[in-house]
Amino acid sequence: MKNIFMSLLLLAGINSFAQEAGKAGELLKNEVSTIEKQTSGNTERRNNNSDFSRSDKGNPQSNTKKNPNYQWNQNYGYAxxxxxxxxxxxxxxxxxxxxxxxxxxxxxxxxxxxxxxxxxxxxxxxxxxxxxxxxxxxxxxxxxxxxxxxxxxxxxxxxQNQSYGFNDWNDIWNNPYGNQPGNGYPSGNVMDNTTFMQFFQMLQKNEKFDDGKIMMIRQQTNTTSFTSQQIRDLVKSLSFDKNRLMMAKLLYRQCADKNKYFLVYDAFDFDGSKRELMEFITQS
Structure with a gap:
């Protein structure tokens, strides 16, 4: 019990550090001079309050607003x-x-x-x-x-957001901080179970061969994320293990609960395919 408690504390510490300001990226030099700061600060206060006190003149940063409550995973949306x-x-x-x-x-x-x-x-x-x-x-x-x-x-x-080199806001801005989907962070528009069943039934009905199924699934990933269980069903619908492995790797990026991706291993007939997917996930 003690070991479990310590593990939870350690995990909480890791997640906290993952969201630390300044942890990721290269710091770019602030080129605003002290004189520019003082001038702009005094100008702003004159505009806001023409009767600002004399003591305030000598301290241009006395009214500087600070907001330590960073919005790490705000839903900015994309339209x-x-x-x-x-x-x-x-x-x-x-x-x-x-x-x-x-x-x-x-x-x-x-x-x-x-x-x-x-x-x-x-x-x-x-x-x-x-x-x-x-x-x-x-x-x-x-x-x-x-x-x-x-x-x-x-x-x-x-x-088609892929033309910009990334899928959505979280891919390029949050991932360097370790805020990966599956750790409590959403991943795009996750398909609800009712819609997934409609999509899966249409996939099975309209596409009899792997090539058609792969094309239809790829098209859906432009706007949709899936759960691990949904990905397992999609991967298992393919006939050949090589295609299943390719699709499992492709959909890993679209998974909303990566911590449950072990469910996808059940979609394979051969242990070699499972091991290759495990290695891919380990290196991702």
Missing amino acids: EVFVRIPEQGFFTVEVDDQAISNASGKYRFFDLQAGKIPISVYDNGYLIYKTTLRLRNNNRMVLDFFTDKGLYLLDSYPV
Whole structure:
């Protein structure tokens, strides 16, 4: 019992260290000079309070705000909205908490959360249009706006995030800190069991050979993550162990509960395939 308690304490310490600020990455030099800090600090306080005290002048960092409560795994979401305004003028387009102002007529918004999102259009600072968009994760919405007609949805289509070199925000930002899916951190849009059964039945019905099944599963990984049990069923649906091994390696990155990936070993007929998957996971 004592050994179990000590192991839990050690595990908690490891997870805590995994989220330590400054643990990952290369520190880039702060090039702001002391004079610039003092000038900007005093200017900001003059704007906020014209009667700031004399003692405050000599301490430009006395009111510096610090926030040690880092948001390590905030769900930033990933949806895009592209708006075109093919008219002369200076417009501001605001989508959720993002705003872009220019006269070019092109307004592109990234890293939006899925769901109902407000969009507003301003002409030289005056609100002229407001409505609500319904965004889907990993999708881009493309719209045209005309001041005398309104906002028109032209298209909405999936965004292939792999073209950027990574699947989602967590892959590139959180993984260096050790915040891997399966340690309490989500991994994209995990398919619920009801939807998975629909997908699995369609896979079995429409694709009789491994090539077709592999193509269909690969396509789904663009927008979906799976549980270990779901991956086991997908891998086991293939006929040949070499294809099962390839798919098990591919889906490991899409697994939402990597701590249960041992369930996937049950999908193989040969011990050699199991051992190779174990080695792959150990080195990942």
